[in-house]
Amino acid sequence: LHEEDVAGAAARLGFHWEDTPPFAKLQEATNAAAYGKVDGEEQGLGWPHLCDPAAAAALTPAALRKFVERAAAPENIVVAAAGADHDEMVRLARRYFHTETASTTATTPRRPAVYTGGRILLSVPPPAEPAPVPDPTHVSLSFPLAGGWHSPRLIAACVLQQLLGGGSSFSAGGPGKGMYSRLYREVLNRHHWAESAEATTAIHDDHGLLGMAGSALPVHGPARAGDLVRIFAEQWYRAATRDATDEEVSRAKNMLKCNVLTQLEGRLVQFEDVGRQVSTYGKREGPEELCEQIDAVDAAAIRGV
Numbered sequence: 383l384h385e386e387d388v389a390g391a392a393a394r395l396g397f398h399w400e401d402t403p404p405f406a407k408l409q410e411a412t413n414a415a416a417y418g419k420v421d422g423e424e425q426g427l428g429w430p431h432l433c434d435p436a437a438a439a440a441l442t443p444a445a446l447r448k449f450v451e452r453a454a455a456p457e458n459i460v461v462a463a464a465g466a467d468h469d470e471m472v473r474l475a476r477r478y479f480h481t482e483t484a485s486t487t488a489t490t491p492r493r494p495a496v497y498t499g500g501r502i503l504l505s506v507p508p509p510a511e512p513a514p515v516p517d518p519t520h521v522s523l524s525f526p527l528a529g530g531w532h533s534p535r536l537i538a539a540c541v542l543q544q545l546l547g548g549g550s551s552f553s554a555g556g557p558g559k560g561m562y563s564r565l566y567r568e569v570l571n572r573h574h575w576a577e578s579a580e581a582t583t584a585i586h587d588d589h590g591l592l593g594m595a596g597s598a599l600p601v602h603g604p605a606r607a608g609d610l611v612r613i614f615a616e617q618w619y620r621a622a623t624r625d626a627t628d629e630e631v632s633r634a635k636n637m638l639k640c641n642v643l644t645q646l647e648g649r650l651v652q653f654e655d656v657g658r659q660v661s662t663y664g665k666r667e668g669p670e671e672l673c674e675q676i677d678a679v680d681a682a683a684i685r686g687v
Contacts, residue, residue, distance in 0.1 A: 383443035395438040402432055404520050408595060411502040412522045413584060416591055418498040427495045427586055456481050462657035464649040495589035497526040516600050518577045519607040523614040524593025527687075530586045531662050537675045538683040539583065539592050544641075545626055545634035545684065546594065546617070548580030562633060565594070569613055575602035576610060587662060592687065594618070625681040639673050 410430050417428035430437070461475040506517070527539055547563020548570070561567070569579040579596035594614040598606035626634075645651050646669055659666040 383446055385443060388441055388443050388446065392438040392441050395433045396435040399432065399434050399438075404517070404597075405595065406432065407504065408520045408522050409582070409584065411504055412524050412591065412593065412595075415500040415502040416497055416524060416526065417495055417589075418500050420493075420496050420498065425495060426492070427589065460657045460661050462653045462660065464652035464656065495530075495586065497528070497589060499526075518597035518599045520595065520597045521607050521611050521614075522582070522593055522595040523611055523618070524582070524584075524591040525618065527583075527585070527590035527592050530588050530590040532588065533590065535683070535687050536585070536590075537672075538679050539590075539687045541631070541634050541638055541676065541679045542621065542684050542687050543581040543583050543592065544637045545630050546581035546621070547634075547637075548578070548594070548596075550578040550580075564630065565617070568617070569596070573609075573613070575599065575606050576613075579610070579614075621687075622685060625685055628681070631679070631681050631684065635676050635679060639676050642672055642676075643669055 410432055414428045414430070417425040419425070419428075456479070459479055461471070461479060463471050527533055527535065529536070533539070545563065546565050548565030549563075550570075561571075565579045565581065570576055575598050577597040577599055579594065582591075582593045582595050584591040584593075594617065596610050596614070598610050600606070646655065656666050
């Protein structure tokens with residue numbers, strides 16, 4: 383690694399940060415608020431995924447080499463493939479990746495994630511030239527999903543996300559797309575000032591977040607962002623205290639199964655799914671098993687999330 387290569391990469395990361403949409407930065411802030419410091423130490427889940435200009439400027443060849451030595455170790459490799467002969471893949475994996483030598487880089491034991499909760503406010507500097515329409519204010523309200531990918535409530539949480547649904551006030555997908563979801567019917571259709579409202583998930587190995595995120599234009603009043611947070615809280619209270627209708631549950635389950643099966647039609651997603659499931663669970667569950675678990679979810683399970 384050479385200094386000029388790292389400097390060039392840092393410059394590109396800075397440009398990428400400028401083009402990063404506000405929703406992605408909001409997700410970063412949500413994780414940072416949810417997984418704050420414990421005993422004075424920062425948690426891994428609270429670290430940023432995006433590289434801001436300040437972090438990019440601090441990158442050095444030595445830091446990158448240290449990261450590669452720690453991450454690209456034999457014990458961290460998972461080889462996945464789709465549409466290939468299994469025995470041939472095993473032979474090639476053993477030929478090119480098998481080693482009797484373990485990594486000599488010391489690894490720090492990972493501490494379990496602890497949900498701390500909190501609030502983060504991000505300010506945006508005013509533009510040099512005022513825009514005809516100011517940028518919207520983005521807000522997010524999330525709650526913990528203990529267990530993450532290993533949570534017994536994971537499938538019910540995914541069905542709940544589909545049931546809540548949502549999107550933006552203008553959809554490029556044509557009229558009617560997703561408009562039967564609860565956030566479309568009860569937030570976007572009732573409050574003209576809401577620019578977007580949708581259910582979100584951030585699932586990790588041992589913990590996760592289930593939330594709602596949205597935006598409102600400041601031209602509709604400075605308090606609209608706070609109104610949107612209040613509406614999200616009311617929607618969460620309803621989801622926790624009242625059963626969804628049979629029609630809502632059936633629609634949400636069908637939408638989730640459709641999304642899963644559609645994604646798995648491509649081999650690119652298939653082999654990524656194999657790698658992720660083996661890394662997380664040590665095995666892979668096929669779409670049939672996933673659909674059976676989705677079908678087993680009922681209104682009581684959704685309310686219990």
